[in-house]
Amino acid sequence: MSKPIPVLEVFGPTIQGEGAVIGQKTMFVRTGGCDYRCSWCDSAFTWDGTGKSEALTPEQILDRLESLAPNAFGHVTISGGNPALHKGLGDLVSLLKSRGIQTAVETQGSIWQDWLKEIDAVTISPKPPSSGMETNWQQLENHLANLHTQQVSLKVVVFNREDYAYAKHVHALFPQYDFYLQVGNEDPHLLDDQELLQTLLQQYEQLIEWTMHDQAMKHVRVLPQLHTFLWGNKRGV
């Protein structure tokens, strides 16, 4: 019997809105709990007590996924919070793999789990200064060393020039990994979708401008969060 995992949301099918598999048709499993407290976290309900998690076994999670999209998905994204808090996810990853389902995970690279090796697309997203968090560089390096280069991408969310400088530093330290710059969402509670869209597009253009003439940023990708363009700050899409 597999150990239960604290799950906040199981939803989909929808598109992955960001990072290396942007646009991918996927299901989402969002776990509860995080070792970080990023000032601008867009999923703070996973750790600030406002969201209620449910203890589900891997088999129960798979049942939910199948009832949401009967025979209509081949990809699952495990998100959080920080999913790497949960050793028990290893059983879910094995179960999905045994069904031929591809997996993606996003984590900040602060906690290691062996099951990360089994994930098809691992996004490691160290947090920039605006988050208020401190990066443990040694931990991050160990994390990356445990994974295949092709399996990993690095992603840094950028809110301001200081964050951009941090992103450059990360890219310079680990140039062999696919590198993504992502526009930050300054107000994950804003309900006016039009206002949010205009703000995010302006910030995206700004981030592109910084990157385009930067000689230290040749092999990078600059992306927005597509789901916020489509659905604003709504949850579960």
Next chain:
Amino acid sequence: MSKPIPVLEVFGPTIQGEGAVIGQKTMFVRTGGCDYRCSWCDSAFTWDGTGKSEALTPEQILDRLESLAPNAFGHVTISGGNPALHKGLGDLVSLLKSRGIQTAVETQGSIWQDWLKEIDAVTISPKPPSSGMETNWQQLENHLANLHTQQVSLKVVVFNREDYAYAKHVHALFPQYDFYLQVGNEDPHLLDDQELLQTLLQQYEQLIEWTMHDQAMKHVRVLPQLHTFLWGNKRGV
């Protein structure tokens, strides 16, 4: 001395707005001429006589790229029209490769050139019924057989349900290739950016909806054209 190539635009650095390398920092080289006449072509100036091409050698093209982004690019996208009309591009591709610059090409898969084998990311985009064009399936199959699976992605632009059915057919015929569905831009001459953005977002949401519960579309990516979100129908960005 290399043979000159008819070039309509050399621009960048900017982001790649679509397909497999969406978000990638890149330079663009747009060649003139096309063997197709798609009804909704967003670059009709490459073949309808409204754009004037210039005959440039690969060395001259590289000079232009370097003056636009001195020591600040590592990726070049060759676009059209249909770049596969031009045998002479082989020398440009070799020249870029010798400088360690990565390349991407988009073509409909109607004409073969050996230099396609040297391209890092080949997007083959067969044209759906709304284009008014006929697909030569044998030609498309030969095209794909000449390339490595990892090097290629298939992309189909979708304007309506008939196009969507065509996209499914392409994906079913060649399931081993990364597959992208892309929202069509119905009015590439519309100058009202806000109106365009709203229309494109609605169409993107519609395309996502069609795909999400479709059991034949498990391993697909659904993407918009990011550059139209940012810059509307403006050229050279």
